[in-house]
Amino acid sequence: xxxxxxxxxxxxxxxxxxxxxxxxxxxxxxxxxxxxxxxxxxxxxxxxxxxxxxxxxxxxxxxxxxxxxxxxxxxxxxxxxxxxxxxxxxxxxxxxxxxxxxxxxxxxxxxxxxxxxxxxxxxxxxxxxxxxxxxxxxxxxxxxxxxxxxxxxxxxxxxxxxxxxxxxxxxxxxxxxxxxxxxxxxxxxxxxxxxxxxxxxxxxxxxxxxxxxxxxxxxxxxxxxxxxxxxxxxxxxxxxxxxxxxxxxxxxxxxxxxxxxxxxxxxxxxxxxxxxxxxxxxxxxxxxxxxxxxxxxxxxxxxxxxxxxxxxxxxxxxxxxxxxxxxxxxxxxxxxxxxxxxxxxxxxxxxxxxxxxxxxxxxxxxxxxxxxxxxxxxxxxxxxxxxxxxxxxxxxxxxxxxxxxxxxxxxxxxxxxxxxxxxxxxxxxxxxxxxxxxxxxxxxxxxxxxxxxxxxxxxxxxxxxxxxxxxxx
Amino acid sequence: xxxxxxxxxxxxxxxxxxxxxxxxxxxxxxxxxxxxxxxxxxxxxxxxxxxxxxxxxxxxxxxxxxxxxxxxxxxxxxxxxxxxxxxxxxxxxxxxxxxxxxxxxxxxxxxxxxxxxxxxxxxxxxxxxxxxxxxxxxxxxxxxxxxxxxxxxxxxxxxxxxxxxxxxxxxxxxxxxxxxxxxxxxxxxxxxxxxxxxxxxxxxxxxxxxxxxxxxxxxxxxxxxxxxxxxxxxxxxxxxxxxxxxxxxxxxxxxxxxxxxxxxxxxxxxxxxxxxxxxxxxxxxxxxxxxxxxxxxxxxxxxxxxxxxxxxxxxxxxxxxxxxxxxxxxxxxxxxxxxxxxxxxxxxxxxxxxxxxxxxxxxxxxxxxxxxxxxxxxxxxxxxxxxxxxxxxxxxxxxxxxxxxxxxxxxxxxxxxxxxxxxxxxxxxxxxxxxxxxxxxxxxxxxxxxxxxxxxxxxxxxxxxxxxxxxxx
Numbered sequence: 001x002x003x004x005x006x007x008x009x010x011x012x013x014x015x016x017x018x019x020x021x022x023x024x025x026x027x028x029x030x031x032x033x034x035x036x037x038x039x040x041x042x043x044x045x046x047x048x049x050x051x052x053x054x055x056x057x058x059x060x061x062x063x064x065x066x067x068x069x070x071x072x073x074x075x076x077x078x079x080x081x082x083x084x085x086x087x088x089x090x091x092x093x094x095x096x097x098x099x100x101x102x103x104x105x106x107x108x109x110x111x112x113x114x115x116x117x118x119x120x121x122x123x124x125x126x127x128x129x130x131x132x133x134x135x136x137x138x139x140x141x142x143x144x145x146x147x148x149x150x151x152x153x154x155x156x157x158x159x160x161x162x163x164x165x166x167x168x169x170x171x172x173x174x175x176x177x178x179x180x181x182x183x184x185x186x187x188x189x190x191x192x193x194x195x196x197x198x199x200x201x202x203x204x205x206x207x208x209x210x211x212x213x214x215x216x217x218x219x220x221x222x223x224x225x226x227x228x229x230x231x232x233x234x235x236x237x238x239x240x241x242x243x244x245x246x247x248x249x250x251x252x253x254x255x256x257x258x259x260x261x262x263x264x265x266x267x268x269x270x271x272x273x274x275x276x277x278x279x280x281x282x283x284x285x286x287x288x289x290x291x292x293x294x295x296x297x298x299x300x301x302x303x304x305x306x307x308x309x310x311x312x313x314x315x316x317x318x319x320x321x322x323x324x325x326x327x328x329x330x331x332x333x334x335x336x337x338x339x340x341x342x343x344x345x346x347x348x349x350x351x352x353x354x355x356x357x358x359x360x361x362x363x364x365x366x367x368x369x370x371x372x373x374x375x376x377x378x379x380x381x382x383x384x385x386x387x388x389x390x391x392x393x394x395x396x397x398x399x400x401x402x403x404x405x406x407x408x409x410x411x412x413x414x415x416x417x418x419x420x421x422x423x424x425x426x427x428x429x430x431x432x433x434x435x436x437x438x439x440x441x442x443x444x445x446x447x448x449x450x451x452x453x454x455x456x457x458x459x460x461x462x463x464x465x466x467x468x469x470x471x472x473x
Numbered sequence: 474x475x476x477x478x479x480x481x482x483x484x485x486x487x488x489x490x491x492x493x494x495x496x497x498x499x500x501x502x503x504x505x506x507x508x509x510x511x512x513x514x515x516x517x518x519x520x521x522x523x524x525x526x527x528x529x530x531x532x533x534x535x536x537x538x539x540x541x542x543x544x545x546x547x548x549x550x551x552x553x554x555x556x557x558x559x560x561x562x563x564x565x566x567x568x569x570x571x572x573x574x575x576x577x578x579x580x581x582x583x584x585x586x587x588x589x590x591x592x593x594x595x596x597x598x599x600x601x602x603x604x605x606x607x608x609x610x611x612x613x614x615x616x617x618x619x620x621x622x623x624x625x626x627x628x629x630x631x632x633x634x635x636x637x638x639x640x641x642x643x644x645x646x647x648x649x650x651x652x653x654x655x656x657x658x659x660x661x662x663x664x665x666x667x668x669x670x671x672x673x674x675x676x677x678x679x680x681x682x683x684x685x686x687x688x689x690x691x692x693x694x695x696x697x698x699x700x701x702x703x704x705x706x707x708x709x710x711x712x713x714x715x716x717x718x719x720x721x722x723x724x725x726x727x728x729x730x731x732x733x734x735x736x737x738x739x740x741x742x743x744x745x746x747x748x749x750x751x752x753x754x755x756x757x758x759x760x761x762x763x764x765x766x767x768x769x770x771x772x773x774x775x776x777x778x779x780x781x782x783x784x785x786x787x788x789x790x791x792x793x794x795x796x797x798x799x800x801x802x803x804x805x806x807x808x809x810x811x812x813x814x815x816x817x818x819x820x821x822x823x824x825x826x827x828x829x830x831x832x833x834x835x836x837x838x839x840x841x842x843x844x845x846x847x848x849x850x851x852x853x854x855x856x857x858x859x860x861x862x863x864x865x866x867x868x869x870x871x872x873x874x875x876x877x878x879x880x881x882x883x884x885x886x887x888x889x890x891x892x893x894x895x896x897x898x899x900x901x902x903x904x905x906x907x908x909x910x911x912x913x914x915x916x917x918x919x920x921x922x923x924x925x926x927x928x929x930x931x932x933x934x935x936x937x938x939x940x941x942x943x944x945x946x
Binding site: 040 | 641913915
């Protein structure tokens with residue numbers, strides 16, 4: 001009874017503040033408090049994520065699961081009583097892993113099995129697998145120096161290790177992501193028959209981590225299979241190579257690329273009460289890799305973005321501008337959803353003033369990264385005290401999110417949620433990106449943090465000239 | 474080779490800075506960078522924790538495991554080449570769980586098994602168990618109103634739920650910890666035959682969470698058994714009670730209290746180069762509950778504290794003051810180690826100027842809580858920019874740690890490491906407080922954060938009068 005009274009009185013307080021039209025610092029504090037408390041005590045994000053992760057599972061573009069995720073999230077958004085919910089068609093690539101990959105190395109008559117997975121976009125090995133001597137390099141950039149003589153006929157092993165000294169793990173990931181993306185194309189130029197890369201992981205363990213790779217303009221007949229091996233196996237292989245230069249590596253993969261298929265971005269909208277033609281976007285990507293269930297990457301971002309609109313509705317906040325949740329398809333291996341959304345927005349002349357993406361895991365939120373003018377950044381920084389009770393302190397200029405990148409212009413503020421990054425790459429693109437590694441409270445705090453920023457941007461706008469209008473606003 | 478050169482040059486740089494006697498802001502930054510990088514790339518804390526958790530395991534005071542932990546950590550400290558390592562004798566309580574507890578409730582002829590564990594310090598049930606009707610209350614404070622008539626002969630079920638809306642989970646824990654500690658003593662006054670409490674956990678799951686309880690001055694013959702049930706079972710039991718007031722609960726426990734036994738605090742010291750008689754302390758507690766392996770509570774604090782002295786030695790920092798690592802025995806059910814250390818320090822007239830405890834889990838560090846004067850707090854706050862690259866922003870006045878509490882006086886600055894608190898009470902005092910829930914990088918960041926603070930306090934002291942001495946210091 002006490003609790004009920006408390007929440008009734010909070011809602012009454014909130015409604016009276018909303019209706020008074022007098023939303024000063026005090027009322028912002030009250031509204032943020034309501035948003036956080038609602039997310040923590042009556043949030044839906046975790047329940048949605050449970051379904052996406054455990055009932056649907058991995059959602060690679062073009063797969064049946066990806067379509068199930070489209071239908072499920074559309075249906076859930078429809079239940080929220082938004083002003084509009086629709087699907088935006090987009091053609092996406094379809095690549096399938098096929099049979100589980102296998103690999104081993106053979107040294108001095110001994111076979112040592114290796115945990116391996118095809119990189120997304122790789123061709124298969126020839127039927128019966130690929131077997132060859134191994135050339136270890138620290139980076140694909142070493143290949144040019146080594147040249148065709150040393151590379152031809154070999155499997156190139158790119159063993160670039162994670163820079164543990166970097167506190168921001170995304171920086172460490174950025175440092176080695178190109179090895180995965182370009183390694184095979186570069187090695188193929190010099191006649192390699194395959195590439196294996198050390199998984200882009202912050203941890204020593206047995207999980208291989210997949211991720212996108214591409215062949216660029218390499219002719220089809222020159223394309224070579226490319227796989228990741230676990231960090232533990234990378235260490236073992238490297239040690240074995242030191243002792244035995246004649247070591248051979250074997251791997252077999254049956255992955256396959258099909259023609260593009262029709263898929264969809266899922267969009268929901270609360271239409272603005274004062275400026276319905278000004279759009280604010282919040283989103284994540286609905287597709288995921290296929291090895292785990294994609295709970296952190298990016299199930300978390302999907303359900304947090306849905307929760308932003310639910311929390312606003314639930315709290316009785318009627319935004320002045322139109323707020324859209326966009327669940328993008330195909331971030332992982334094509335970015336077709338992000339590109340399509342921006343293309344359609346441009347065609348329709350829709351004025352987007354703000355976009356926020358959550359695509360860095362469902363961990364405790366630390367703050368945001370902003371791609372905006374210095375003046376706008378200063379305006380946002382003035383809101384920092386409002387976030388202090390929720391231990392949100394990270395407000396920095398920087399990147400935002402891959403899916404919202406195509407919207408970039410001088411007129412839009414782009415932002416990315418920045419959760420704690422320490423554990424993210426333990427799970428990223430691997431079989432252990434699963435629901436049990438997401439904490440309910442951390443996920444809910446992220447959703448509330450996003451909603452709070454959306455609320456403030458809607459209320460105070462993205463204008464930065466301190467003229468009379470702004471002061472009245 | 475490149476890496477080796479890099480670390481050699483870092484050490485050379487560091488040494489030259491140390492020897493120059495000219496340690497301005499620039500050199501503080503360089504030293505913190507070295508401390509963090511060393512902890513992240515060549516840290517020992519995770520390896521030590523692996524041994525404490527997986528080779529030794531749960532370390533309840535008075536157990537063989539607790540003594541193995543004393544011997545192991547002493548030996549490891551001796552390997553670090555500190556100036557002194559010794560054991561400080563302390564008598565500790567010995568309580569053992571005995572056979573695994575079991576419990577069920579019976580409603581309308583159906584038995585429903587319940588996940589249960591004895592609270593630390595509880596008496597056993599009579600041989601054959603305790604079976605009685607159940608009286609559910611929201612808090613032990615309701616018992617006085619209900620009175621003996623309604624309570625006598627019943628099992629009191631204290632079903633106080635976690636306040637999910639509180640961002641700081643320690644605040645939520647503080648809100649209900651007294652239910653666990655005093656519940657049985659209060660219920661026994663009115664003739665209850667047992668108490669069961671809803672686990673003090675931030676999560677709905679099947680783990681019962683133990684923790685200390687006490688009977689106060691209740692005569693031995695009036696003491697009743699007290700247990701925790703999992704949050705899921707608390708919900709089930711409460712729902713079943715609504716449908717069936719005649720429901721009976723059964724539980725059986727064979728826990729036992731023995732005479733106090735001899736144990737030890739483990740202490741290591743780097744003797745100060747300028748002020749050897751001024752002591753700075755860093756510590757955690759070596760004992761843990763018995764259900765899990767105590768990796769977070771407080772294996773993490775133990776190994777992080779050991780790492781502080783190792784990182785200082787490793788980095789060539791020669792502290793001006795004597796720095797002690799103290800691994801306290803018996804925080805969980807007696808605090809005897811903390812009290813003994815303070816008692817001996819007082820007897821010897823040792824001047825302690827600073828003590829820092831890590832006892833809030835091995836999660837990503839967010840900052841510190843300080844128990845000190847406003848002037849000293851302002852001095853500490855001036856160091857915040859040094860911590861910014863490591864995403865350490867939380868500097869607040871507040872409590873420190875249970876073990877260092879007995880040292881409190883006007884002359885000492887007390888501090889507690891404050892890691893991210895969202896997951897801590899998912900594991901606290903339960904069977905899932907285990908090594909695999911500790912992340913290596915998060916643990917190492919905590920150790921580096923502690924070392925950085927110790928370094929700065931040693932360098933700049935705890936004096937706050939801005940006289941000439943201070944400026945020269």
